[in-house]
Amino acid sequence: METHDADSFLIEAIRHGDQRAWRQLIDRYQGRLLAFARSRLGAGSDAEDALQETFLGFVTSLKHFDAGRSLETYLFAILRYKIGEVLTKKQRRSEVTAGFDIEDDAPGLPEPSVSETPSGIAAKREGSDRQADVIATILRRLIEELRDKGRLEDLRVIELLFYVGLRNKEAGELLGRDEKAIAGVKFRALGRLREFLAELQEDDRGLLDDQRLFGDTTIARVWRRRRLSCLKRNTLGSYLLGVLDEPWLSYTAFHLDTVKCLMCRANAEDLSEDAGELSTAERGEEMFQSSVGFLSRIDEA
Ligand SMILES: [Zn+2]
Incomplete structure (x- = not known):
């Protein structure tokens, strides 16, 4: 790093x-x-x-x-x-x-x-960090798998569902996809997350029950705080220069304009400043x- x-x-x-x-x-x-x-x-x-x-x-x-x-x-x-x-x-x-x-x-x-105050950081850090680590680990695996298989369309779906918190119907309308197709993507994604979880060490696995893991707010919070699908600065830079290729071109536009990720938008604004x-x-x-x-x-x- x-x-x-x-x-x-x-x-x-x-x-x-x-x-x-x-x-x-x-x-x-x-x-x-x-x-x-x-x-x-x-x-x-x-x-x-x-x-x-x-x-x-x-x-x-x-x-x-x-x-x-x-x-x-x-x-x-x-x-x-x-x-x-x-x-x-x-x-x-x-x-x-x-x-x-x-x-x-x-x-x-x-x-x-981040959602902490400086004074609260140290106190909050210990307790929930390991659990957040576990969630981040399996989410990252899922995101990387979708990326590596070139399934950025599916990544968009789960980003809208898990991260932004949209319903299947809303995500379908936004992406121009059938609601059933959206449900299918979600079903498969949850299945993969469970499989990844099952592969973890016993004591890590024990930190999570199904409900806690798949409670939407927990996933959204970890996703957001770890910036799991945020774009690298050089990707944003290429995007702004108009030299980014597909599929990343569409994905970057989606992350900035549809998801409206504040961190990436701030980065993009910073980069585009003269x-x-x-x-x-x-x-x-x-x-x-x-x-x-x-x-x-x-x-x-
Ligand atoms: Zn971002």
Whole structure:
């Protein structure tokens, strides 16, 4: 995992107060984070404020960051939390608490890969992770099998059913397929998942009963958080450049425009931004200046 290694290296340097590494981290992530913040808060200053708060939040909580975690996931978790704070302030919704969950503002649409607050991450991590690992393992096998056999049409079906949460009829209408055909794809997919589950070690298998596994929300949550069918950045890049071939061309369009995956849309927006745009560099500098002062305090803490 190259990205992960590069991130670990950066974080180690930042922990030692390396300002250049901090600037590098900002440059690497600000585009994606800002695109996501804008998708939630609009193009105004709220999104930039949330971004700034996110970098500040990260640098001040760095000593709690577990290097085994994905940096991207962690940054997006903080950002989500900051976005939640902005929305809470704006909407003054009394029911919104620290464990902010904006799932209800986009019914039927997938959420990005994290739903935790930074403070809740460590506490929640242990308990449900192994179970989520098991679900992710068998889902990944299914997705890879469909991909390897070139059955992306079927992958679209289960993505709409398991991930987006559509009914057979709705998925059929969206894909222009017969409802019975959709039911057949679902039936076969569930059968494969059960087979994969049966092949796992006894103690992993024991973590799941059928109901828990096939409760739609569990699958959707794991799928979303692990980004199991999300597109690589270079696939998105090829798509945007118009050089992606079938069947990935159709699948990418489907994932972005029909599933409306927020993470991939944020990535695509980031990639399509004009590389020469001055404000990106300026913004990076601003993010850097507003947070760099906290670097020196890390070692003292
Ligand atoms: Zn995606």
